[in-house]
Amino acid sequence: MRWSLPWTPKEIEVTGKMDIAFVLNSLSLGEITTESTLELQDKIAAELQAASLNIVTPKTYKQAITSPENSDWEDAICSELCNMRDVGVYDILPIPRGRMVLMICGARKWYVNSFDFVAAYLNAKIDTAIWVRPPNGLHIPNGFGCKLCKALYGTKQAGYFWWQCVATRLTTLGYAASDFDKSLYLHESQKAMIWLHVDDGIIAAEDERLLLQLCDELGKSFKLKWEDSVNSIVGIDIMRTNGGYKLRQQRLIESIFQTTWDSTLSIKTPLPAKCNLVTLRDNEEVTHAKDYIGAVGALSYVTMGT
Structure with missing residues (x-):
């Protein structure tokens, strides 16, 4: 097969912007020898490869919109955002307020206590038959092993079953998880809220009697360490001031x-x-x-x- 060229090899200059289809479609049948055709095709391929190597893929939005190919990147960004919009990936809504527990407590002058669940995971039942070798120091007869009844630390289900256990208990006490933060539980009828982080918690209420009531009720199901103030939580030191709370680490x-x-x-x-x-x-x-x-x-x- 022979090709006729609308230009000479010296006139060809391929850039990153040039459409590859234009280069290929401009070749037509003619009387040029196969050797010349292959030589030209090699030159075109080399030019295209060199041009593609010179195009730097941006890593940030700023790099994309300031690059020489910014119009192409803007089209790609617009296309992707339209895809997200069309399938309902997100809703544009006002940011919810009132998610900072201590800020609310300070502004409303609420009573605040803190507590810690002792051996939290061991309170949760496990739904799978899991056998473990006895640890050193635990002496059992030969041929016997330990079949877990509770969510022992290290099992993949432990965290989930502990959350399920404590959330169920709080629900029976009239607390429900917030729609904005699943670690925040609000009382259905009283002005009280609980914030949990695994086995550490803060409870705040307008009426101090609600704090004592929760301490008594949770104590029936779990072993607790209860503090009538909040001095630290998850490695953060908390100090109460006249205007609210001060946090430091x-x-x-x-x-x-x-x-x-x-x-x-x-x-x-x-x-x-x-x-x-x-x-x-x-x-x-x-x-x-x-x-x-x-x-x-x-x-x-x-x-x-x-």
């Missing part, structure tokens, strides 16, 4: 420095100057990887906590 930050770094860093760069990094081989084990991941996770928690 000083103890957690100090603990991170003590366990992660021997002393406060005195230089801004994370590595010594002119440090040579060596690529890790596939069969080599990463040392201190868990310590590094733990430090990053702790610092991330600090940034989000307060």
Whole structure:
């Protein structure tokens, strides 16, 4: 098969904007030798590949709209947003207010207590037959094992069954989970609310008798550590002021420095100057990887906590 070209090879200049279909469709049958045709096709393919390599894929919205191909990226963004709108991925609504428990308590001068469930997961029943080997120190006859009756720590169902257990109990006491935050429980008729984080909780109410009532009722089902104030929760120190509450994470930050770094860093760069990094081989084990991941996770928690 032979091709006739509307241009000479010297006249061809392919850019990232040029439509590949235009280049291919401009070739027509003619009297050029197969060798010349293949040479030109190789040149076109090389130009197209080089042009595609020069197009940098943006990683952010700002990079996309400021790139030379911004009109193409804007079309792609618009298409994706239209797809989300057409299938109802989201609704545009006002942001709900009143989700900050301590802010509400401070503004309304409510009474606030805190509590902790002792061995929380062990209160929840498990619905699967799971057998475990007895731990060291537990002596049982040969041929016997331990069949779990409760959601022991480490089982994949433990967290779910504990949540199901405590949520059911709170429901019987007249509390229902908020539509905006499933860890926040509001009383159906009284001005009272409970915020839970796994086994730690805060209860606030306009009437102090509701706090005592909840302490008594929960104590019938769970073993509790109850405090008539709130001083800390999930690593956050809480101090009551005349205008509300003040939150800080000083103890957690100090603990991170003590366990992660021997002393406060005195230089801004994370590595010594002119440090040579060596690529890790596939069969080599990463040392201190868990310590590094733990430090990053702790610092991330600090940034989000307060």
